[in-house]
Amino acid sequence: MPLPTRRWFLASVGAATAALAQFGSAALAQVRALGAPVSGYGNRSRFERALRLFPQTRTPEATASFTPLGESFGIITPSALHFERHHSGVPEIDPAAHTLMVHGLVERPLVFSMDELKRMPSATRLLFIECSGNSSSEWLGAGAPSVQRTHGLTSCSEWTGVWLSTLLRECGVQAGASWVLAEGADAARMARSLPIPKALDDVLIAYAQNGEALRPEQGYPLRLVAPGWEGNVNVKWLRRIEALDGPAMTRWETARYTDLTPDGKARQFTFVMDAKSVITDPSGGDTLRGPGVHEVSGLAWSGRGAIRRVDITTDGGLTWSQAELQPPILSHAHTRFRWSWRWDGREALLASRCEDDTGYVQPRRQDLVKERGANSGYHQHGIQVWKVAANGAVTNGNG
Amino acid sequence: MPLPTRRWFLASVGAATAALAQFGSAALAQVRALGAPVSGYGNRSRFERALRLFPQTRTPEATASFTPLGESFGIITPSALHFERHHSGVPEIDPAAHTLMVHGLVERPLVFSMDELKRMPSATRLLFIECSGNSSSEWLGAGAPSVQRTHGLTSCSEWTGVWLSTLLRECGVQAGASWVLAEGADAARMARSLPIPKALDDVLIAYAQNGEALRPEQGYPLRLVAPGWEGNVNVKWLRRIEALDGPAMTRWETARYTDLTPDGKARQFTFVMDAKSVITDPSGGDTLRGPGVHEVSGLAWSGRGAIRRVDITTDGGLTWSQAELQPPILSHAHTRFRWSWRWDGREALLASRCEDDTGYVQPRRQDLVKERGANSGYHQHGIQVWKVAANGAVTNGNG
Numbered sequence: 028m029p030l031p032t033r034r035w036f037l038a039s040v041g042a043a044t045a046a047l048a049q050f051g052s053a054a055l056a057q058v059r060a061l062g063a064p065v066s067g068y069g070n071r072s073r074f075e076r077a078l079r080l081f082p083q084t085r086t087p088e089a090t091a092s093f094t095p096l097g098e099s100f101g102i103i104t105p106s107a108l109h110f111e112r113h114h115s116g117v118p119e120i121d122p123a124a125h126t127l128m129v130h131g132l133v134e135r136p137l138v139f140s141m142d143e144l145k146r147m148p149s150a151t152r153l154l155f156i157e158c159s160g161n162s163s164s165e166w167l168g169a170g171a172p173s174v175q176r177t178h179g180l181t182s183c184s185e186w187t188g189v190w191l192s193t194l195l196r197e198c199g200v201q202a203g204a205s206w207v208l209a210e211g212a213d214a215a216r217m218a219r220s221l222p223i224p225k226a227l228d229d230v231l232i233a234y235a236q237n238g239e240a241l242r243p244e245q246g247y248p249l250r251l252v253a254p255g256w257e258g259n260v261n262v263k264w265l266r267r268i269e270a271l272d273g274p275a276m277t278r279w280e281t282a283r284y285t286d287l288t289p290d291g292k293a294r295q296f297t298f299v300m301d302a303k304s305v306i307t308d309p310s311g312g313d314t315l316r317g318p319g320v321h322e323v324s325g326l327a328w329s330g331r332g333a334i335r336r337v338d339i340t341t342d343g344g345l346t347w348s349q350a351e352l353q354p355p356i357l358s359h360a361h362t363r364f365r366w367s368w369r370w371d372g373r374e375a376l377l378a379s380r381c382e383d384d385t386g387y388v389q390p391r392r393q394d395l396v397k398e399r400g401a402n403s404g405y406h407q408h409g410i411q412v413w414k415v416a417a418n419g420a421v422t423n424g425n426g
Numbered sequence: 427m428p429l430p431t432r433r434w435f436l437a438s439v440g441a442a443t444a445a446l447a448q449f450g451s452a453a454l455a456q457v458r459a460l461g462a463p464v465s466g467y468g469n470r471s472r473f474e475r476a477l478r479l480f481p482q483t484r485t486p487e488a489t490a491s492f493t494p495l496g497e498s499f500g501i502i503t504p505s506a507l508h509f510e511r512h513h514s515g516v517p518e519i520d521p522a523a524h525t526l527m528v529h530g531l532v533e534r535p536l537v538f539s540m541d542e543l544k545r546m547p548s549a550t551r552l553l554f555i556e557c558s559g560n561s562s563s564e565w566l567g568a569g570a571p572s573v574q575r576t577h578g579l580t581s582c583s584e585w586t587g588v589w590l591s592t593l594l595r596e597c598g599v600q601a602g603a604s605w606v607l608a609e610g611a612d613a614a615r616m617a618r619s620l621p622i623p624k625a626l627d628d629v630l631i632a633y634a635q636n637g638e639a640l641r642p643e644q645g646y647p648l649r650l651v652a653p654g655w656e657g658n659v660n661v662k663w664l665r666r667i668e669a670l671d672g673p674a675m676t677r678w679e680t681a682r683y684t685d686l687t688p689d690g691k692a693r694q695f696t697f698v699m700d701a702k703s704v705i706t707d708p709s710g711g712d713t714l715r716g717p718g719v720h721e722v723s724g725l726a727w728s729g730r731g732a733i734r735r736v737d738i739t740t741d742g743g744l745t746w747s748q749a750e751l752q753p754p755i756l757s758h759a760h761t762r763f764r765w766s767w768r769w770d771g772r773e774a775l776l777a778s779r780c781e782d783d784t785g786y787v788q789p790r791r792q793d794l795v796k797e798r799g800a801n802s803g804y805h806q807h808g809i810q811v812w813k814v815a816a817n818g819a820v821t822n823g824n825g
Contacts, residue, residue: 046536046537047534047535047536047537058517058519058611058612058613059613060613061487061488061514061515061613062487062512062514062515062516062517062518062612062613063487063515063516063518063642063643064486064487064489064512064515064516065478065480065486065487065489065490065491065510065512065643066478066491066510066643067477067478067479067480067491068477068478068506068507069478069505069506069507069508069641069642069643070506070641070642071467071505071638071639071641071642072518072519072521072639072641072642072646072647073518074520074521074522074646074647075638075639077638078466078467079464079465079466079467079468080466081464081466087463087464088460088461088462088463088464089460090463090464091464092464092465092466098638099637099638100548100550100584100586100633100634100637100638101550101584101585101586101634101636101637102550102584102637103502103584103636103637104637105505105636105637105638106468106470106504107467107468107469107638108467108468108637108638109468111464111465113461113463113464115460115461116460116461116462116463117461117462117463118457118461119461119462119471119472120457120471121473122471122473123473135446136446137445137446138445138446142715146715146719146720146721147719147721148721148764148766149499149721149723149764150752151499151500151501151752151762153754185499185500185501185502186500187499187500212457213457213461214457214458214459214460214461234499235499235500237500237502237504237636238498238499238500238501238502238503238504238507239470239474239476239497239498239499239504239506239507240470240471240474242468242469242470242471243462243468243469243470243471244462244464244465244468247471247473248471248473316541316545320545320546321545322545322546322547322548324548353549353550355552355754355756357754363550365547365548367547
């Protein structure tokens with residue numbers, strides 16, 4: 028990181044902040060009593076209040092909750108704060124009784140127990156999962172007040188499991204098979220079709236997330252993880268894989284998760300999440316405490332590969348400066364970017380724009396609307412603008 | 427990953443395992459009711475039981491708890507399961523009232539609030555922290571029955587914070603300063619000295635862990651993170667940094683955390699954690715369910731850099747095979763290794779041996795004892811052997 032020159036911070040923010048040390052002063056709280064003992068499974072501090080937010084609906088079993096990206100750090104999303112989207116709630120599943128059946132156009136249909144899956148060769152990958160409905164509030168301009176509500180349907184975890192290709196190889200995919208159906212054990216029997224080339228490429232059958240078992244709301248004990256593909260395809264509570272000679276045309280790939288275009292036709296099987304970025308700090312709802320240096324930080328990701336570059340504008344896109352990317356920069360994972368901004372105290376329009384390693388550049392929202400119209404609730408990956416007022420208040424600046 | 431040949435799994439384990447699918451059978455549990463609704467902050471499944479273990483002592487405020495490495499996946503340790511070592515318990519600190527004072531041999535002593543630290547340039551790194559007392563049970567041979575108790579005082583997290591160098595630069599380190607003292611706000615005032623070159627190199631003042639605020643038992647709201655150096659130096663509940671013209675000689679670097687050698691002298695300031703590895707699966711307490719293919723998996727790390735290579739033996743060190751390393755392979759972080767073992771059902775002595783990118787190779791425990799004696803409770807990083815009996819039972823095989 029290009030370090031700032033000496034004393035840049037104090038010089039930039041003035042006397043209102045970092046205080047000269049008063050030795051022996053009350054600045055050092057005097058804890059004298061023994062603290063809490065060691066414990067089996069830790070909890071966060073009672074002073075921490077970041078929560079997944081969700082709309083108040085009559086069916087909290089069939090809605091979404093949003094990751095508080097405005098209070099995110101690095102690239103890992105804590106499992107407790109990974110976004111949710113359920114179609115019939117979170118089933119409670121005993122892993123000792125759970126199985127995965129692989130059948131259909133295979134030479135040898137098999138049922139795998141959790142124990143069997145865990146003794147097979149495994150792999151671990153850091154991957155984002157983004158709901159294709161993320162940022163749908165922003166199709167027509169400024170829609171939601173905070174980054175949690177504009178972009179909180181993406182999260183990034185370390186996933187561990189077995190390659191789907193290993194299971195399909197074990198069962199022997201027949202020559203006529205071109206798709207597989209993945210079905211969950213929730214009451215909705217949520218099910219999506221994936222083409223065989225993807226299934227044999229990089230799809231994980233994951234049983235662990237961030238170093239422990241999957242969380243219940245992420246599919247415990249087993250979920251499909253399809254790197255870079257829309258969240259809905261990453262079927263949770265996975266219980267069945269069926270090899271087919273075409274897509275199953277479930278309701279989640281016909282009535283839902285298709286993208287209506289202006290001429291009345293719909294784009295279908297739009298699996299890949301395009302390159303996207305957003306500034307998480309500062310973002311809507313924040314207040315900058317006076318002019319001077321503020322770190323600008325955010326997340327970028329692409330379903331097509333790794334992030335190659337992120338630029339920042341403070342004038343609504345007239346001029347851009349390159350942000351620093353925090354290693355490791357991984358394919359199909361969130362990438363953290365940072366940029367030190369010396370705010371002059373005047374109104375600003377702050378935004379980030381990313382480019383992935385295929386050369387694809389995140390578009391302006393208006394250009395995306397020109398190309399695809401605004402009928403679709405899915406795949407809105409345009410540039411997000413935050414407006415900084417002279418008093419430091421940050422609001423949604425999508426025009 | 428070199429994929430196994432087709433049908434390797436079923437062929438290797440026989441008919442007792444993966445079952446041919448019975449269509450419409452009871453194998454598919456029939457969940458029909460709505461599940462649980464979305465929630466603000468998630469919890470793990472009630473079927474999961476991995477816990478930090480700790481000895482039953484009269485002072486649970488001044489002991490250690492061990493990460494359940496035998497149930498670990500990937501390289502991230504869940505914050506709830508990160509090992510603990512406290513000297514006077516976990517203080518409860520309100521971040522709004524917490525400050526960090528930087529003083530001593532500096533031109534301009536300063537007190538920083540949490541808000542001030544968070545607007546400064548930040549960095550994120552995936553780093554292991556290992557207690558220098560980890561594996562001390564094994565100095566004299568087989569000491570502890572499980573990998574949790576032999577090696578559970580190491581964990582790996584994603585840490586985010588400000589470089590200590592940024593703060594020292596802001597305060598202006600005087601020419602005579604050669605060490606800094608870092609002091610915690612716990613009742614013990616745990617404090618350690620670090621030489622200035624390390625302090626100006628890669629030391630983080632961390633306020634976040636695995637994407638959210640530090641956990642209380644990891645130093646909430648602020649801890650020092652010294653990549654690759656023994657855990658005790660990574661001072662928690664950090665409240666004070668003092669620039670000095672030599673080490674402070676606190677009790678934690680004189681009466682404790684020094685390594686007694688056979689001639690009665692002690693090694694002092696043995697900061698760096700040497701290259702080390704351990705097989706976590708299978709490990710002591712596990713039982714292999716019959717011959718055939720079993721994935722062997724474990725962790726390797728080095729305080730001197732990145733892991734370059736891990737080898738596995740099943741015959742107590744006569745022959746070795748190279749394991750696969752899971753990317754990303756990061757400096758000063760845990761690295762996950764894997765190896766597919768076709769167990770023939772006979773007694774085996776299973777162990778891993780790592781090499782870091784300085785060329786240092788993890789020694790046999792016996793060779794380490796020859797060099798340093800067995801008086802020290804610290805820095806035992808020898809090869810760990812697990813004995814697999816013909817009935818599949820795995821026990822500590824350190825001879």
